Amino acid sequence: MSDPVLLRRWRLALGRYADRSLPAHGMSGAERRADRALDYLYAREMERRGLRRSRSDTGRSGSLDPSQLTPLGWLGELRDLFPLSVCETVQAHAIDTLGMRELLSDPAVLDALEPNRDLLKALIAFKGAADPGMREKIREVTRKIVEDIVRRLRPRVEAALAGRPNRFRRSQLKSMQNFDWRGTIRDNLKNWDAERGVIVADRLRFHGRSRRRLPWTIILCVDQSGSMLASTIYSAVMASILTALPAVEVKLIVFDTAIVDLSSEAHDPVEVLMSVQLGGGTNIAAAMEYCETLITQPSRTVFVLVSDFEEGGSVSHMLAATRRMAAARVTMLGLGALSDDAAPIYDRRMAERLVASGMQVSALTPDRFAEWIGGVIA
Template identity: 80%
Template sequence: MTDPQLLRRWRLALGRYAERALPSSGLTGEDQRTDRALDYLYAREMEKRGLRRGKSGGKGGSLDPTSLTPLGWLGELRDLFPQSVYETVQAHAIDNLGMSELLSDPAVLDALEPNRDLLKALIAFKGAANPAAREKIREVTRKVVEEILRQLRPRIEAALAGRPNRFRRSQLKAMKNFAWRETIRDNLKNWDSERSRIVADRLRFHGRSRRRLPWTIILCVDQSGSMLSSTIYAAVMASILTALPSVEVKLVVFDTAIVDLSSEAHDAVEVLMSVQLGGGTNIGAAVEYCEGLAVQPTRTIFVLISDFEEGAPVGRLLSAVRRMASARITMLGLGALSDDAAPVYDRRMAERLAGCGMEIAALTPDRFAEWIGARIA
């Protein structure tokens, strides 16, 4: 290859391990900074594969990753890359390559760009964080959750409201609701003496309110690590649903233990700071617990958000779902609740749950809201 730009791109892509064939001396000053910043992160992955991190060709001092600190490295990324690339590299550092030192220093946390990838990493890491870092994690979590709510709330509320049916006649003005006494009183001023009648230009009707029982929506959320994205959106959805009139939200998270977070359902940040990722999975026990929360079964919606990877004997789970179906509880099993709705789940178990009366799906938050809205309308 003789094209200088092509050589430059290959050198930046391959990093210090191509130093012998593509020396960094051919890079500009800014390209050398870029090379060093990328090496700080991606050389760690190469080291895992058995490649040594020694200095390259006797000239590697400028590329030595130890010359950068996490905070200084983040500053370099901001200077060198556009925002979208910066966020991608940051996500690789935290999520894929395990640079947990980025999350252990409050000053570094201040420098991180709040986004959803960062939120996932923070929720996974928070259990190991020191108190100072944990408070910073809470601050960042709140910023990201507020941004998700800002984007989602209008779509969710519109989906829950549904579209008005222009062809459905209102029953409020039916003759059985006609308030004749009030109509006469309001129109006495319109007495027509020649025809001896009142010309009513304003009709009055009684409002007829129909008493309806409230709905209970139970969100039962698997807090295993593979369900982290869905856990975040479940917490956000719970906070939105709690604002609905005549709806009571129950929020339960589980692994082998069961934690009822219903009292915190209105606050997605508090929920996310409470979840504990990892551990085994006992879906049957969690479903049984939620079964006990259904006071009015026919006015209850039960949503199981899980990969359906049951760690306990499956008989308990299937029996609980059958009982809930017999009680006419509306049930939905979500393999994913996220922007991409791309689930990785136990399909055989999902089929068995469907056979017991549970609808199975993977939905984006707004589609989930439409599903809820169609059932509580």
């Protein structure tokens, strides 16, 4: 390769360990800063694998030595040098993949991190090991991220659960979606202009929208084992949105091998997430048997199991609980876990056995899940 631009890009991708073949002295000042910022993170992983810095590395000038960077200074360099999407990707690598936990141990650094879903996952996973002085800061940052998720998700959920047009009630909401063209023509027939062959409409009519009164109990039974972090976050958010619906009672149960009833906190997703204890085994059967005790009106109850369906307890007891609730006319929904890129990651064979026992099973994003519930309680 003779293209100098391409050579410099390869040097940035490969890092200090390509110095012999692709020396850094051909880089611009900005490229050297980018090299140093990337090296601060990724060289750690290479050293962990047994690769050592060469003597030429240790002899670098002080201005290029990555060891001079602090976590806070490194974050500042990332923002100056790279677009936001790259910053978020590198930040996620630092926390999730490369174990750079010092980013979560300093309040000033925590304030400087980009507040996004990856950071939220890291905070929830890390909170149990955090110093007492950091827990309030973790709660503060968690609330900021969760409120942003709720703000973006709530309109889509509410739209999915909104009532159908009511053709017997007029509306003050003037939109083409609600336009009653038959009623408008009927009210304006007196304004027929024979010369032009048109109706002059001086009065428009619109359909109202009926607001569902939903006398339902929705039980969210959420697996909080280690593989379920992303699903746990969205379950907490969905519970808070559902609690705001009229005439809907939400029960929120989280479980691994223990069972915790967080129904009283369901309106506050931050409190729910600060309460969950990720990890441990999975006893779906015990959680379902507990949820059975919460059912008072089976035909008006939606039971939602959010899990990867990898049962660590008694499979026969889990399937028996499913059959009992289905026989009592409880609406049974199984929501399979999704990866960060929305790929299903659950035990399909167990899901098939649950379906055979009376549960509907799917793997859906939160807005699609809201449409699913909306179809049930319509």
